[in-house]
Amino acid sequence: MKLVILIFGTPGVGKTTLANLLAKKLQLEHIELLEVVEKYGYFLGYDVFRDALIIDEYKVTNYLEEKTKSGSSFCYSGVEIFMDPSLVNLVLVLHCEGRVLRKRLKARGYSSEKIEENIAAENLGIVEGIVKDHYPPDKVFTLDTTDATPQETLKSALNIINEVISFKI
Numbered sequence: 463m464k465l466v467i468l469i470f471g472t473p474g475v476g477k478t479t480l481a482n483l484l485a486k487k488l489q490l491e492h493i494e495l496l497e498v499v500e501k502y503g504y505f506l507g508y509d510v511f512r513d514a515l516i517i518d519e520y521k522v523t524n525y526l527e528e529k530t531k532s533g534s535s536f537c538y539s540g541v542e543i544f545m546d547p548s549l550v551n552l553v554l555v556l557h558c559e560g561r562v563l564r565k566r567l568k569a570r571g572y573s574s575e576k577i578e579e580n581i582a583a584e585n586l587g588i589v590e591g592i593v594k595d596h597y598p599p600d601k602v603f604t605l606d607t608t609d610a611t612p613q614e615t616l617k618s619a620l621n622i623i624n625e626v627i628s629f630k631i
């Protein structure tokens with residue numbers, strides 16, 4: 463069975479960690495946004511103010527849609543990409559409370575300005591709002607990683623996958 467899972471969330475909530483664990487468990491390819499962007503040059507430039515690449519969302523979306531249509535199973539983690547929802551089995555939005563997110567982003571070497579910016583975005587539920595505007599509610603699930611271990615988060619994600627798509631794990 464083909465399986466397409468998208469994982470979104472503010473930086474530091476645990477997307478890459480969960481995607482790696484899910485990919486291993488379900489034998490899926492894990493597509494990490496930045497790797498695709500850098501490998502194929504899917505960016506429009508560099509934003510010096512945000513200190514980040516300006517991603518060519520059209521090209522990334524197209525890449526993922528083509529992959530799905532050619533029959534690949536994968537889980538994708540990175541910034542919000544608006545694929546044709548009918549090609550997607552499940553969308554996970556991860557959350558993490560500020561008190562823990564602050565520590566995770568600090569460990570990553572983010573400036574305090576960038577840390578507070580991300581915590582504010584997380585508190586406002588920006589990512590979840592954007593994702594829910596695009597993907598149908600029966601495909602979007604949220605998971606809180608604040609006080610969970612990566613294995614606990616994996617278990618919760620597998621429960622959701624089992625329930626939603628009756629995928630045999």
Ligand code: ADP
Pocket residue numbers: 471472473474475476477478479480566607608609610611612613615
């Ligand atoms: P993202 O890809 O969303 O930016 P990462 O997966 O890189 O986040 O995780 C950021 C940090 O949080 C890492 O240090 C990781 O060990 C920790 N972490 C990730 N997921 C969890 C989790 N479910 N529970 C506890 N800590 C986690």
Ligand code: MG
Pocket residue numbers: 477478479539
């Ligand atoms: Mg990541």
